[in-house]
Amino acid sequence: MNLSQIKKPKGATHPRKRVGRGMGSGHGKTSTRGHKGQRSRSGHSLMRGFEGGQMPIHRRLPKRGFTNIFRKRYAVVNLDQLVRLGVAAVSPSLLIEHKVIRHVYDGLKVLARGELKTPLRVSAHIFSAAAQAKIEAAGGSVEVLV
16 A cells, blocks of 8 residues: 555545535525525624624633743753763754754753763753753763853
8 A cells, every 4th residue: 555545535525515506506595694694695704703792702701811921932951862862062053953952942941851971061041950960960061052
């Protein structure tokens, strides 16, 4: 079997509903719009979330919480991920190249999960205190990027 032999399961596709094509089609006369009313008229559009005059759910429910517009998003990487790379010097560009992270966002943060046996030279924007201690205990060095 290969990709050219794959078929959709029976009943997965339906013919397009062609409205307004005469009474024999089953979708003639009112073209599935019913009789009268707002939705039967041409040019009809309702605002998103409109519930027929009832107070919409997005206004009925209370607003909670706070969104900090100055929040910093960090790409997070742990020590065990750095060990798996098997390199002596780690930088954000190297991590993107090896697909450990996808984006740097507002910076790279190194966390302390995992153990270090060999010295590593790590460049990142932020280090957790435990991660920094583990790197230095293994004989490595940390470089804080700005």
